[in-house]
Amino acid sequence: MKLYIKDLNAAYNQPGRRKFITSLGKTIGASMLITTPVITTAGDLFRQNKTITVKQIIDLFLQEVPGAPFDKTVDTLKAGSLDTKVTGIVTTMFATVEVIRKAVDVGANFIIAHEPTYYNHQDDTAWLEQDAVYRYKADLLKKHNIAVWRNHDYIHSHKPDGVQTGLVAALGWQKYYNPDIRNRFVIPAISLQALIAHSKEKLGIQTVRYIGDLSQSCARILLLPGASGGTRHIEEIMKEKPDVIICGEAQEWETVEYVRDARAKGDKLALVLLGHAVSEEPGAEWLVAWLKPKVPGIKITHVPSRNPLSFI
Template identity: 70%
Template sequence: MAIPKNNPTFLTSTTDRRTFITSLTKAVGASALLASPFVTNAGSLNFPQQSYTVKQIIDLFLKEIPEAPFDKTVDTLKSGSMDTKVTGIVTTMFATVEVIRKAIDLKANFIIAHEPTFYSHQDDTEWLQKDEVYQYKANLLKQHNITVWRNHDYLHTHKPDGVMAGLVAALSWQKYVQSGSQARFVLPATSLKDVISHVKSKLNIQMVRYVGDPTQSCQKVLLLPGASGARRHIAEIEKEKPDVVLVGEAQEWETVEYVRDARAKGDKLSLVLLGHAVSEEPGAEWMASWLKSKFSGLKVTHVVSKNPLSFM
């Protein structure tokens, strides 16, 4: 059965961003963006002063993370110093050159990025020392005394997972999440085409790639943003038996081929590739709302890094 056109939770018109931000901010304040199994009990710990160091800000967030700080993590400084006095914060998915320039314009000297700054998961830069693009970006950060901290492992470990919390709020799917899993949703039955239209509208996606039949009825949805990899994709598909799995990105020779073979076998399974950046961007925006709820008086701006790929 198709969802009625006047169903407010599944509209395909342009996202009312102010409504989303308001609901996201309220939810962050209450730490209840998802169903109760994923709610954190951490209270507000606002600092009384108006001047903070990078370390103070990071330490406050880590107080909400089980077993933090981690011995092994990619969540390290990519530039700058823990002792830097923060003039403003920019949250984003990727600390791109464009995002850095925007931070400079905003007089913000602390960027919190969810993904790598220097083109590899570990941000290893030894192999880039003579590369002109790396040198330009590193020098731009140094010239303007900008500290970049990656918040990936900790954001995903937060209760609720900050990326999933932001993404579910952006999609208006809070009431469809199933207990025991923050990635499994049961929607009113609708077509794959309408599911795709919904996520494109809500996440401001120009185009998606997919495997499946647009007329297929979809109700059970598996939501795996970012790049969690084929092993997790396939394990979750086998466990949850979804009608459609929405992922950020996938190796074309792994998950994509698995879904193609599953369909040839006769399974009613579809796959939608949202794009890595856009699928996790709401998580970076969730972080901005968290910061605003804790550090009143400190300017926090979310800057969308956008999907770098264009479509012809």
Template identity: 55%
Template sequence: MSNHHPFFVPANGQGRREFFTTISKAIGSVMLLPMVSNSVQAYSFPPSQSWTVGQIMDMFIKEVPGGTIDKTVDTLKSGSRDIVVTGIITTMFATLEVIQQAIQAKANFIIAHEPTFYNHLDETDWLAQDEVYTFKADLLKKHNIAIWRNHDYVHTFVPDGVKTGVANQLGWQKQYDIKSSIISLLAPMSLKAIISQVKDKLHISQVRYIGDLSKPCRKILLNPGATMGKGPIQAMMREKPDVLLCGEIHEWEVAEYVRDARTKGGNLSLIIMGHSVSEEPGSEFMAGWLREKLPGMKITHIPSNNPLSFM
């Protein structure tokens, strides 16, 4: 959910023990490596001083224009501000797999971009009797792990940390205009070539698209995360891009506008990357920021990846 983008408006009765065993086996198959290209990067330096969760949160918020946001989803989802941090994990979603890897790495602070408990506000009253929720919450409490959602703040950061991370990873940072969110390619590329670069640089197995794969494109409107409501359509009306490169959509909004635009004779195309993978570079951006500010801290970025499979 990316309501701080310029375009956004904000199974079976398995027993608890059996559930624990099933999850543990799945998680146990995931090994945490200190340095894995394109997936997990851990940085550790000689310790210089101790930091609490609250101090690190405040440090980032202080650099965001306007400072503290009164109404925000960027709150602690577990743990407390007073926890002394032993290591930091950045990720899109604080999944059970990510939490288990944090435990293995002896990291007790997870900075996630999206919700931890399956709804935008991370409300948990409705989940109180659910075994999936209680398993996750109990695991966090047992290991005294703090989770801070950094969504509104990293999008309000100047430049937007998520879009900057995506443009950098795509290798188009010099062609990216932070005000318009337009990437102006130095030379036209076919839609097929753009899709290939996006898949390669962002490590995406498949995308969905609308458009002529052979058509040359030069102007890309970048909108990772959720692309919903009138905002993205108004942005396309204003910027006249060749391609909208986005995370996820309401299919009955943006896709239909693009389809009609093409039927009318326009050259507008659409690439849908998927929500999680489209914003993962924002969590890598956050990890890079932390490494500059906390040179004595072990900081690891762990991609939460797309939970969906394709046939």
């Protein structure tokens, strides 16, 4: 297999989060029907050896990704060794210092993160070698023998996309999902204010940023979590003609300005920015449900990295 090495608990006590976990379990259960042979092989592997390595777990996921392993990918090992025998797994959006400390607390030595560990897309660390913050994090991982693997390109290439599956389940929009038009949802008409309230409650978000008339009716929704980029946002708006685009984050000089000008032109187009981490966090929780039947006996914990920004 070719690889390129290179209060938190309170979130679970929210009513919306409990409903999401139940809903996600049902969603994952249905998708497992196509992966039973892999589950059996993985389970047998664990039961026979009583141990499983970081590489074996990565390989399990890559078996279900069309075209994997990719020649070019950011999904590399950021810390630790592929040969590390896994004692526990933590899934998260960002392998923050807080998340690393939590992994230590729960006895996990393998963190699967969706986004970069070292502050840039490629996780290039040459420019950070003398930086005290980088050294603190890298030394913390080394001290506790923790391996970190980024699962970004692969989870998005999984069929179905794990991040989208988790987010749709969290929002309770499974019945509105059309695999042929993956990011457009047509729901019963709802006001923008009610739509924002629904998203905040289901995803456990305290505040969002938005553009639009809160009394505006919304039925056609364009859902693009994470940071798809202004070009994609605008191209999808042009194609789908949504009432509202909901995304994780956007460059303020790209999508935000486009929506402002569209409204000045007379279009009834709204924009809701959920926040990058919280918009894709359900994908990291989806991975917990995917992993559990494949590595029986290994404790798997989702630790939300949360939105680090506060508003006053």
